[in-house]
Amino acid sequence: MNKVVIDNTACNGCGLCEKVCPHRLFQIENDKASVLLDGCMGCGHCQAVCSTGAVQVDGIIDRLEFENFPELLESLRPGSSDCGKLVQLMRSRRSCRNYSSQDVSLTILEDLVKIGTTAPSGTNSQSWNFVILPQRTDVEVLGNLTAEFYRQLNSQAANPLYRFIARLVAGDKLGEYYRGHYESVAKALQEWDVDGIDRLFHGATAAILITGKKDASCPAEDAMLATQNILLAAHALGLGTCLIGFVVEAMRRSVKSRRAMAIPADEEIYSVIGLGYPAIHYQRVAGRRAVRPRVLHLGTK
Numbered sequence: 001m002n003k004v005v006i007d008n009t010a011c012n013g014c015g016l017c018e019k020v021c022p023h024r025l026f027q028i029e030n031d032k033a034s035v036l037l038d039g040c041m042g043c044g045h046c047q048a049v050c051s052t053g054a055v056q057v058d059g060i061i062d063r064l065e066f067e068n069f070p071e072l073l074e075s076l077r078p079g080s081s082d083c084g085k086l087v088q089l090m091r092s093r094r095s096c097r098n099y100s101s102q103d104v105s106l107t108i109l110e111d112l113v114k115i116g117t118t119a120p121s122g123t124n125s126q127s128w129n130f131v132i133l134p135q136r137t138d139v140e141v142l143g144n145l146t147a148e149f150y151r152q153l154n155s156q157a158a159n160p161l162y163r164f165i166a167r168l169v170a171g172d173k174l175g176e177y178y179r180g181h182y183e184s185v186a187k188a189l190q191e192w193d194v195d196g197i198d199r200l201f202h203g204a205t206a207a208i209l210i211t212g213k214k215d216a217s218c219p220a221e222d223a224m225l226a227t228q229n230i231l232l233a234a235h236a237l238g239l240g241t242c243l244i245g246f247v248v249e250a251m252r253r254s255v256k257s258r259r260a261m262a263i264p265a266d267e268e269i270y271s272v273i274g275l276g277y278p279a280i281h282y283q284r285v286a287g288r289r290a291v292r293p294r295v296l297h298l299g300t301k
């Protein structure tokens with residue numbers, strides 16, 4: 001539970017803190033705000049909305065202190081940003097599968113993690129955690145652990161007796177894997193082992209892993225929202241990125257990988273992002289399949 005401190009001399013009793021608090025913890029009496037109830041989840045809306053700086057919530061750091069670009073603390077009013085530019089950035093981010101060998105500085109990776117934490121999180125739990133692999137050799141360690149996992153999975157999946165028994169015990173998941181992925185994984189493993197071709201991280205020179213506390217209200221959603229922030233900001237900082245779902249799947253099932261990546265037992269892995277400087281620049285933004293949203297007019301006028 002976070003503690004809210006109100007400086008009575010600065011408070012002008014405007015009541016905005018009362019209006020924005022999701023848990024309605026404030027009351028205004030005699031033109032001064034006070035906190036009535038416990039239950040603060042530390043979202044900081046009261047602190048951010050206060051024009052006189054009278055409200056302070058424990059544990060909220062306004063300054064993230066980025067190393068690689070200026071930090072702008074003034075909140076942008078809705079409608080005051082260039083939406084065209086924002087969408088152009090969103091559409092310019094593509095999954096990168098061709099990197100140069102240039103390293104990404106640790107400060108950029110640390111800035112990206114801070115940017116990740118600006119995402120919303122269920123009940124403001126912010127129960128994500130981040131692992132940074134700053135060098136290609138670190139990424140290769142995770143690549144080798146992942147290859148080890150898939151080598152074992154492929155040898156099980158290739159065995160008809162094993163598939164039969166697995167089906168009796170746990171349904172046809174192994175059979176589905178065999179039919180859908182066995183061959184392409186076998187080829188990728190062969191390329192990794194024999195030719196040193198990296199079909200997993202595509203040669204990324206760094207990686208960020210995002211975990212969440214298993215007992216948080218929605219750790220997977222939180223982690224993926226942080227992920228998207230990182231992907232967009234990475235593009236703005238000149239980096240290419242690619243989500244690597246194959247590694248997430250392997251890490252979920254491999255205690256050895258999780259231990260090697262220093263992930264505690266009360267956390268689950270939700271996202272693995274490969275990063276590096278892109279070797280290829282695209283000429284056009286991303287195209288997508290057309291969607292037809294179901295527009296419902298359910299109310300009566």
Ligand SMILES: Cc1cc2nc3c(=O)[nH]c(=O)nc-3n(C[C@H](O)[C@H](O)[C@H](O)COP(=O)(O)O)c2cc1C
Nearest residue numbers: 093094095096097200202242243244245246247286
């Ligand atoms: C959850 C998730 C997992 C993914 N895993 C991989 C992966 O293991 N390898 C890969 O090359 N791309 C992976 N991708 C990237 C998708 O293939 C990519 O986002 C999609 O083709 C759209 O292309 P774009 O990201 O360039 O717009 C993943 C994407 C998501 C959302």
